[in-house]
Amino acid sequence: MLERSHLAILREVDRRGTLTEAADSLCLSQSALSHAIRKLERHIGTPVWIREGRTLRPTQAGRYLLNLANRLLPQLEHAEALMRQYAEGQRGTLRIGMECHPCYQWLLKVVAPFLARWPDVDVDVKQQFQFGGIGALFGHEIDLLVTPDPLFKPGLQFSPVFDYEQVLVVAENHRLTALPHVEPQQLSDEILISYPVAIERLDIYSLFLLPAQCSPRRHKEIETTDIMLQMVAAGRGVAALPGWLVAEYSDSLPIKGIRLGADGIQKQIFVGTRTEDTGTDYLRSFVELARDCDWAGR
Amino acid sequence: MLERSHLAILREVDRRGTLTEAADSLCLSQSALSHAIRKLERHIGTPVWIREGRTLRPTQAGRYLLNLANRLLPQLEHAEALMRQYAEGQRGTLRIGMECHPCYQWLLKVVAPFLARWPDVDVDVKQQFQFGGIGALFGHEIDLLVTPDPLFKPGLQFSPVFDYEQVLVVAENHRLTALPHVEPQQLSDEILISYPVAIERLDIYSLFLLPAQCSPRRHKEIETTDIMLQMVAAGRGVAALPGWLVAEYSDSLPIKGIRLGADGIQKQIFVGTRTEDTGTDYLRSFVELARDCDWAGR
DNA sequence: ACATACAATGAATTCTGTTCATGCAAGGCT
């Protein structure tokens, strides 16, 4: 039988590199590990590591099992954490995934009333996913996904939570400030600042620049919204961000939002959950809060 | 520690309904189960079942764990099967998922050379997925997905394997046979036969009838291609199928394919895999075979 | 009310996993 302990050993040996170190971090004797491994290999009938001198290199089988371990162990660990929370009367942790950088500001506004409404539910936010947000939902890494790209597939449910317009942010004294809207060509001399994500996922490219076969003079990537807007305010570039976000920051920074194209870029943010979780009251509640939240700075 | 045995117990008790029966099918004494459960509940600190008379109803915690069990156990079991195959010198099993009914015929043509090329790799085909093909890929239920709807997300890779035209199949003596192509309105008097899948996934609706706001006189659903074509040949209805499939059957059945609309409905079939599996030689080989296969009846 | 089916419990037992005490082999160092 392939046991949890086996997977744990696999993972730890891979992490630490040597049997002895793995044994330490598993609070076992080196001998115990050796025995366990030998038994496992005898059971499944194929070696998991090949001994090259004193280093262990995983075989194909070993790599597969290692992969399995890295997928299953976190789920077991999360389940245990959840059980502990149930036991303490706590309800659990809502793990939120974000596939939309600027939405973070918005999320904070929803989380506040949520935490008040559900004092026994914790919230955790993740922003990096190996297999994308959808993968993280399917793989039970997160329970709720905030994304501009919904995917209506069986097993998942998406509902729109708010609409907004994506606008170009420029410094208040920028030469484009006076215009009612900008055209793609007008960005040819500009430095465009964006979050560091794939270019296909940047609306200003996929919906604005590329259709007109234009591109900015340069493209810079910046992680955080605050720094990005500091840069824009300093006239070091322009960026594309949600209108409400720009409105909010424009109190404290000399920036201005301009419509992209005559009609503007209209966007929608969705939250997605697993269908199987529909029964979880606090999850449903979060989605409702997110939708109803007539938050100020919009 | 939440062990595999616990998950197995959870699942078996749920399946069988009573502790005693579950014990039997796990080859354990009833007493052993009772002890195990008690220990588990003591460990995680919260009851897993509430005892209502002599029936056990899972608590919220129990339901969560049950869900976990149903997700993780199959993966462990598959891993064990895989290890057994490695041990026997076999390379593994390629689990193919199909989200495209008529592609089955095509698949058979690819599988044949594949089995010849990889004598130590087995092939298994699944056609039903709780969470859709994408979910099955992410959840490691299958290793390869054949679908007309690719999804370019991180963690997944899709590549087109062939193009075809979706045509209307009618009996040879049908009143529409002579036409170079049909218009949506001309189906208003027809009985349309399709596979039993959601209407959004039927191209003849989404790309042909619905845009013209038309619908057939009636809509029937049939599982198998053979029977479907028998029905069409007998003049009991029309269907929409890949052109190459119709061509193939028209040798043995009095049927004919007609273009849908002036330009026809052009389709593409993709195979999708997990990015992490890119290194698996036989998987890559399958995709190549699928793409290169200049199969006859196309 | 009785018989039956099911679950819980405690003590005895079996078995598995662990440690301890070594042995063995490979690298690194002088």
Add this chain to the structure above:
DNA sequence: AGCCTTGCATGAACAGAATTCATTGTATGT
């Protein structure tokens, strides 16, 4: 080279956990 260190393997002894056996307790159906 030779020595020392580091890391893995092995076998016997041990400890603890899981299992069984035998029994009691408790709903449910007739």
